[in-house]
Amino acid sequence: MLDARGLETTAANDAAVRNFDTTLAQYLRFGTETGDALKRTLAEDPEMVLAHCVKGYFFMLFCVPALTGKARGSLDAARRSAGERGATERERRHLDALDAWSRGEFEQAVAHLETILAGHPRDILALKLAHYLHFYLGDDENLRDSIGRVLHAWDETVDGYGYVLGLQAFALEESGAWDEAEHAGRAAVERNPSDLWAVHAVAHVMEMQDRRREGVAWIRESEPRLAECNNFGYHLWWHLALFHLDLEDVESVLRLYDERMRADLSDEYLDICNATSMLWRLEERGVDVGDRWNELAERCEARTGDHQMVFPDVHYMLALAAGGRDAAVERMLDSMRTFAEGTATEQVVMRSAGIPLGKAIAHWYRGEYAEVVEVLAPVRYRLPLIGGSHAQRDLFHQLLIAATFASGRYETARTLLSERAARKPRNPWTWKRYARALAALDDDEGAALARETAVRLLNA
Numbered sequence: 031m032l033d034a035r036g037l038e039t040t041a042a043n044d045a046a047v048r049n050f051d052t053t054l055a056q057y058l059r060f061g062t063e064t065g066d067a068l069k070r071t072l073a074e075d076p077e078m079v080l081a082h083c084v085k086g087y088f089f090m091l092f093c094v095p096a097l098t099g100k101a102r103g104s105l106d107a108a109r110r111s112a113g114e115r116g117a118t119e120r121e122r123r124h125l126d127a128l129d130a131w132s133r134g135e136f137e138q139a140v141a142h143l144e145t146i147l148a149g150h151p152r153d154i155l156a157l158k159l160a161h162y163l164h165f166y167l168g169d170d171e172n173l174r175d176s177i178g179r180v181l182h183a184w185d186e187t188v189d190g191y192g193y194v195l196g197l198q199a200f201a202l203e204e205s206g207a208w209d210e211a212e213h214a215g216r217a218a219v220e221r222n223p224s225d226l227w228a229v230h231a232v233a234h235v236m237e238m239q240d241r242r243r244e245g246v247a248w249i250r251e252s253e254p255r256l257a258e259c260n261n262f263g264y265h266l267w268w269h270l271a272l273f274h275l276d277l278e279d280v281e282s283v284l285r286l287y288d289e290r291m292r293a294d295l296s297d298e299y300l301d302i303c304n305a306t307s308m309l310w311r312l313e314e315r316g317v318d319v320g321d322r323w324n325e326l327a328e329r330c331e332a333r334t335g336d337h338q339m340v341f342p343d344v345h346y347m348l349a350l351a352a353g354g355r356d357a358a359v360e361r362m363l364d365s366m367r368t369f370a371e372g373t374a375t376e377q378v379v380m381r382s383a384g385i386p387l388g389k390a391i392a393h394w395y396r397g398e399y400a401e402v403v404e405v406l407a408p409v410r411y412r413l414p415l416i417g418g419s420h421a422q423r424d425l426f427h428q429l430l431i432a433a434t435f436a437s438g439r440y441e442t443a444r445t446l447l448s449e450r451a452a453r454k455p456r457n458p459w460t461w462k463r464y465a466r467a468l469a470a471l472d473d474d475e476g477a478a479l480a481r482e483t484a485v486r487l488l489n490a
């Protein structure tokens with residue numbers, strides 16, 4: 031059978047393939063119907079190789095140890111079917127990718143996906159998953175070039191072209207090509223307003239360029255579509271809250287936090303990452319967040335041994351430390367150390383960046399601010415290894431800066447803020463703290479100028 035993009039697909043009937051097409055279309059737009067569409071696919075053909083494989087991929091995307099076990103189960107079902115019924119080389123390669131991914135070998139998994147894409151550049155499933163893995167490997171160059179490598183096979187006439195533009199937009203944004211990113215992202219949204227990954231890419235451009243008011247308007251435009259979106263919608267609400275935070279509109283941030291970001295108190299990893307990183311930012315700005323940490327800490331108590339990815343792990347640590355769960359913090363640090371002894375992708379990342387981050391967070395909540403600087407400063411350029419976006423990882427750069435002040439290391443604060451002001455010249459948060467560092471070092475004139483810049487930017 032042929033799928034929507036003309037790729038040979040092993041299936042018992044056409045209805046299964048059409049439902050499989052719907053599953054991918056839903057997945058690409060973070061649709062709430064994704065799971066149902068996959069169920070329908072497997073109802074039409076209970077042995078469809080790629081459907082079982084996609085089920086395994088979806089389990090992996092939850093980033094939960096128990097579901098990684100289920101992903102292995104889906105892999106077994108897919109392999110059984112491939113053995114009995116046969117499968118194309120492309121499908122077999124997908125099984126290799128799922129196998130590697132579920133063993134924690136992200137580089138191997140993404141290499142399989144890229145091999146698929148070299149022969150089948152219209153395999154949008156491989157493209158989207160490679161995008162995800164390059165992103166969590168913190169590999170901005172491959173994130174960008176992965177899309178570039180397949181563009182020769184795509185144009186308006188190919189089903190799903192808009193989504194490719196959306197992927198390209200985000201990849202360009204993370205590699206710092208902001209103008210090109212915005213162009214691609216807007217083109218994708220024009221074709222398909224439900225392409226929330228493209229909406230998100232343009233929001234990231236606005237975040238990186240400190241276009242706060244534009245950012246608020248941009249996300250609000252997509253509000254009707256967020257209702258049809260899975261929990262990725264909470265991440266867009268997080269971005270909106272971030273723009274409000276930069277506008278120093280704390281009331282809106284807290285409202286978005288309670289009514290949107292934590293509306294259903296979910297424990298999906300991205301939702302916890304959004305929430306913890308927003309609460310930390312609020313507290314650093316002197317906002318009393320009440321007992322909001324408690325609910326997050328409660329959920330994270332059960333996740334001290336997860337280690338599916340370092341990125342969520344360090345956010346779980348944040349909730350535990352902020353929530354005063356000292357025993358869980360120690361338990362998690364121990365577990366991180368044991369995990370870091372292995373050689374799988376995230377085990378290596380844990381050793382080089384995860385443990386320093388975990389320790390820095392624990393030190394911060396113990397009031398050991400000099401230790402935060404000592405642990406975090408040497409690894410700050412290594413942080414991309416944990417994956418996530420520049421905007422998300424900025425939390426840890428802010429943590430380092432806050433710790434330099436709290437430990438009276440004003441020269442280090444000045445150095446960090448000087449480089450940050452050069453990189454983010456329109457960011458009031460940066461200029462305010464820069465002013466504080468300069469004042470502490472008796473540069474009154476410089477401090478006054480930095481303060482004026484902050485006020486001017488805030489009022490712009």
Ligand SMILES: [Fe+2]
Pocket residue numbers: 230234265269419421
């Ligand atoms: Fe984002």
